Structure formats: structure tokens, C-alpha cells
Amino acid sequence: SSQSQTQISHLALDIGGSLIKLVYFCRYDDSCRDDGDELRSQNDSLCSKSDNNQPVLEGRLHFAKFETSKINDCLDFLRSMKLCLGGLFSTVKVISGSRYISSSFGLFTSSHDGTAPPSDKIFIKATGGGAYKFADLFKEKLGVSLDKEDEMECLVTGANFLLKAVHQEAFTYLDGQKEFVQIDPNDLYPYLLVNIGSGVSMIKVDGDGKFERVSGTSLGGGTFWGLGRLLTKCKNFDELLELSHQGNNRIVDMLVGDIYGGTDYAKIGLSSTTIASSFGKAISDSKELEDYQPEDVSRSLLRMISNNIGQISYLNALRFGLKRIFFAGFFIRGHAYTMDTISVAVNFWSKGEAKAMFLRHEGFLGALGAFMSYEK
Ligand code: ADP
Numbered sequence: 001s002s003q004s005q006t007q008i009s010h011l012a013l014d015i016g017g018s019l020i021k022l023v024y025f026c027r028y029d030d031s032c033r034d035d036g037d038e039l040r041s042q043n044d045s046l047c048s049k050s051d052n053n054q055p056v057l058e059g060r061l062h063f064a065k066f067e068t069s070k071i072n073d074c075l076d077f078l079r080s081m082k083l084c085l086g087g088l089f090s091t092v093k094v095i096s097g098s099r100y101i102s103s104s105f106g107l108f109t110s111s112h113d114g115t116a117p118p119s120d121k122i123f124i125k126a127t128g129g130g131a132y133k134f135a136d137l138f139k140e141k142l143g144v145s146l147d148k149e150d151e152m153e154c155l156v157t158g159a160n161f162l163l164k165a166v167h168q169e170a171f172t173y174l175d176g177q178k179e180f181v182q183i184d185p186n187d188l189y190p191y192l193l194v195n196i197g198s199g200v201s202m203i204k205v206d207g208d209g210k211f212e213r214v215s216g217t218s219l220g221g222g223t224f225w226g227l228g229r230l231l232t233k234c235k236n237f238d239e240l241l242e243l244s245h246q247g248n249n250r251i252v253d254m255l256v257g258d259i260y261g262g263t264d265y266a267k268i269g270l271s272s273t274t275i276a277s278s279f280g281k282a283i284s285d286s287k288e289l290e291d292y293q294p295e296d297v298s299r300s301l302l303r304m305i306s307n308n309i310g311q312i313s314y315l316n317a318l319r320f321g322l323k324r325i326f327f328a329g330f331f332i333r334g335h336a337y338t339m340d341t342i343s344v345a346v347n348f349w350s351k352g353e354a355k356a357m358f359l360r361h362e363g364f365l366g367a368l369g370a371f372m373s374y375e376k
Contacts, residue, residue: 014366015130017198021367123147154369173339196329198222221331232294247299254280278304310345330363
């Protein structure tokens with residue numbers, strides 16, 4: 001029966017407050033590529049090919065996520081995979097497009113005879129708070145131990161890896177235009193990494209393993225989803241995000257023009273459409289609470305959270321003289337309006353000096369960093 005199962009030879013986890021992220025490696029000759037629709041649609045992948053001299057695995061890095069509250073789905077998923085964690089191969093080299101990624105990864109265990117070790121000897125690299133919280137559950141349900149890696153370190157390792165090695169990873173998003181940015185690996189540092197997960201971390205990155213968490217805010221992705229759920233009764237995150245497409249925040253937000261009777265406050269550079277007070281228009285007596293539409297509330301909320309993060313990010317970039325800000329984390333979801341709002345906020349506050357950039361593998365930095373820590 002195991003013939004038809006996918007063989008995972010390398011796996012790392014990032015168990016966050018909202019989502020569990022998985023990065024795993026499958027060989028080309030495994031059934032990975034023929035997997036069911038769900039797997040395919042959920043996952044993105046990077047390729048791995050052989051290098052001239054070394055025996056390497058050919059295969060693909062896969063990316064998957066589960067809601068942390070549905071951790072049993074994640075455990076079932078892993079159980080359905082054949083965890084083939086023996087020491088059969090020594091190196092995995094990852095290639096993205098035509099670019100060679102010079103990282104090689106060690107294996108889970110030290111067994112070198114090619115047989116899979118007993119599961120109680122298997123360690124899986126894991127990061128995020130859940131690596132602590134759910135360690136016993138993984139032991140009990142899968143018989144594997146979680147080898148804990150520091151969350152910030154993983155985020156930075158993942159970001160550096162993506163920025164240096166992966167083709168078409170970083171991009172800007174302005175006026176509805178996505179533009180890939182060519183990153184010179186020799187001219188990457190310093191930069192500000194803003195990871196927008198449930199909460200937000202702002203990390204000044206100066207090199208490989210050289211970083212400092214300089215700021216953060218608790219008004220993050222969890223706030224958008226949590227408040228949004230309370231206010232709109234949406235059943236899931238994507239529904240809330242979808243709803244925001246159709247909304248108009250000006251019905252809920254108080255604009256400069258609302259205060260100034262439709263004109264700009266030109267003297268201090270505020271146009272009439274600048275938001276003076278997020279949700280400030282919802283105080284109006286002339287409207288019943290039911291008259292506020294969930295799509296307008298959702299849009300205003302998304303704008304408020306994104307704007308705020310953009311502004312705090314800019315202030316921290318200013319504090320340390322950083323010109324480049326990379327935004328990551330699953331809050332973004334490659335969502336146009338979110339990226340646009342963050343870009344505009346950074347552009348507005350920095351008067352065009354600083355640049356907001358986004359990452360294609362936005363939500364997987366921590367998991368990738370954990371994956372790469374096998375190398376150590
Ligand atoms: P964490 O590690 O804290 O879980 P993530 O980078 O995974 O952080 O981002 C979590 C955030 O992503 C949530 O707070 C929410 O804003 C957003 N999100 C995106 N997709 C989903 C989803 N399917 N379910 C819940 N939250 C989601």
C-alpha cells in the first residue's frame with residue numbers, strides 16, 4: 001500500500017498562532033507529482049536537481065498549510081504520507097529556475113544504511129510557538145520528536161535564502177502593477193523584515209544570522225481576522241478578504257474631507273480623501289448599526305491594519321536608515337488591496353524614499369528557515 005503513498009524525505013514545520021506551515025521535500029520518482037488535486041492546488045514548489053559531483057536527490061520542495069485549530073488535519077496529512085526519513089541520501093541541492101541554490105541540507109537522522117530509523121528516533125525541525133505547545137501531541141500521535149528552532153532565526157534564514165537564491169521572489173506592488181525586483185545577493189543588507197502573522201515582528205537584518213527584532217505590533221493578521229469575524233460574522237479568512245474587495249471604506253472611515261467640508265487641508269499636505277479617523281464615520285446617529293455593510297467594514301478594517309503596519313514599518317526603517325522593507329507573513333496572501341495599502345503607506349510616509357517589497361513565498365519564511373536548519 002505504501003507504493004501509492006508520497007514519500008517525504010525531509011520535512012520542517014512552523015506552527016504559528018493561526019496557521020501551521022509545512023515545507024517538505026519529495027523525490028521526483030515518488031508519487032508526489034501525481035498527487036491529488038488538493039495537494040496540488042495547495043502547494044507551490046521549488047525544484048531540486050543534481051549537481052555534477054555529488055550524489056543528490058532530485059525532487060521538489062512542497063509548501064502546505066493548515067489552520068492551527070485544525071491540527072488533527074495536519075497530523076492526518078503527515079500520517080498519510082510515507083515519512084521516509086532514513087539516511088539514504090546525503091545532500092539535497094535546491095535549484096530554482098536556472099539558478100543554483102548553494103544550500104545543502106542534512107538529513108533527519110544519522111542512520112547511513114538506508115533503512116528508515118525507528119520513529120522514536122526521528123526528529124522533525126519545528127519552529128513557532130506550537131513547536132512547544134504541541135510537542136507532546138506530535139510524540140503521541142506520530143511518534144516523532146520536534147526539534148525546536150528559534151522563530152526569529154528561522155524567519156531571517158528563510159528570508160535570506162529566498163532573497164539570495166530564488167529567482168523572481170521579491171516584488172513591488174504599486175498602482176496595481178506587480179514588478180519583480182532583481183536582488184543583488186552581495187548588496188542585500190541591511191534591510192527591514194516585517195513579518196505579518198497573527199502578530200507582527202519587525203526585524204533589522206544585517207547578514208546571515210545577524211539580526212535584531214527592533215519592533216512589533218499586536219495589531220496584526222490575527223486582529224484583522226478576529227475583529228473582522230466579530231464585526232461581519234464571516235466564517236473564514238478568505239471570505240472576509242473576498243468581502244473587502246466589494247466594499248467602500250469611505251462609508252465607515254472619517255476622511256479629512258468629511259471634517260473640512262469636502263476640501264483638502266492643503267497647508268499640512270492632507271488631501272480630502274486622506275483617512276482622518278479609521279471607523280470614525282460609524283459614529284453617525286443618522287444610521288442604524290444594521291445599515292453598515294459587512295463589505296465596507298471589512299475594507300475599512302483591512303485598510304486600517306495595513307496602513308498601521310506600513311506606517312510603523314516606515315518609522316522603524318527611518319530609525320535605522322533602512323531603505324528596503326520586505327513584508328512577509330500569511331496576512332498578505334498576495335492580496336492586491338493589502339499590498340497596495342502597505343505600499344502607499346510606506347511611500348506616503350517616506351515621501352518616496354523607502355520601498356515596500358513583498359515575497360512570493362510570503363508565509364513560509366519560518367518553515368523554510370527550519371528546513372534549512374538541518375544543515376547545521
Ligand atoms: P502565525 O505564524 O502567527 O500563524 P502566519 O504568517 O501564518 O502567522 O499568518 C497568520 C495570519 O494569516 C492570520 O492572522 C490571518 O490574518 C492570515 N490568514 C491567511 N489565511 C488564513 C486562513 N486560512 N486562516 C486563518 N488565517 C489566515
